[in-house]
Amino acid sequence: MIEAKNFGVSVLYGVFTIILLAAITSLIFSFILTFTNTQEKSINLLITIISFFSVFAGGFICGGKGKQKGWVLGGATGLLYSLIIFLYQYLGHGSFFTIEQLVYYICYTLTAMMGGVLGVNIAGGPAQHHS
Template sequence: MENKLWITPILYGLIAVVGTLLASSFMLSLLLHFTALSETAIHWFLLPITLITLFAGGFIAGLKSGTKGWYVGGVTGLAFLLLVWLISFLGFDTAFRLQNLLIYSSYLLSSVIGGVIGVNMSPKKF
């Protein structure tokens, strides 16, 4: 398969991840504004929401590609991680810590697993 054909499923997965995270952060901000919840209470929901979203993005990428789900799921996860790292480093001037490595590894693993499952659900099996 040519490289151009790999870009489309990865972009579908990345758009799904970013769109879902934007929608979920909007809903969480509404919860913070209109309820008595504090930011520390919402903090516990952020990691599971992001893991599920990256799983879904990898799943969509694997579903669209039809083959090599680990590859398209992994590249989708890496593209998201690059975006998050650039925003946190350039936008907020935060240093990279061991905790970030563990969280980013779990994000990548979630995306890869989603890609593998997405390929197995795909009607484009070769």
Template sequence: MKSNKAAETGWTNQIWVYFKGIIAAYLFSLVIFLVMALMITYTNISESILPIFTSVILILSITISGIYTGTKLKRKGWLNGALTGLVYILLLFMMSWIFVDGFSIDRWTLYRTIIAVISGGIGGMIGVNMK
């Protein structure tokens, strides 16, 4: 029978895995957005591609986060990845609400949330099945 300390350590480890996966996703996003900003600044790339680009980066970074959590936790990849995607997008919405004037919750917010959960779940499934 496991002691309470062992159970707490398991939860603590799981929370750290989520935390590390989300931080890795945000760092990946930050690096890619900085590269894209430099490319827009110093080349003839149009700013009109930004909405598509941000969606692709959102999906890729959440999928990477899901893969990380699925690889580390080794079980229920779809659930752990989906939770990672949900936390990622909720943190993003909270930061937007704090720092962006006029931020509102609309149907696009809902779509992004659904995409984040699905991307995270797919990443988690991939992570669990990686060897």
């Protein structure tokens, strides 16, 4: 069983990774949109792909840090990230998720779960103690 402290730390690492990657890519795209003739609608697909990659990476980091139950860790990471975005949108802008956003955040959570599973498997799973 994964202990609560390790679980919480792993999930926070995952969410921090997602937010850091989102901030970096937002900065890059804001520069591109400001200093070139590129239109936002022409890079929407690229932004969506990078968003999914960021969430996958967050789940991967979380799973690698937790070393077990990657789907639970990744799911918790995706849910916490979605909750943070929802609270920002609701408290900051007074609006709920649209149906389209809800579908995206469900898919983000599933993607983080897949990242968590892969992170656990690449990290080698639970530590094996040899006596």
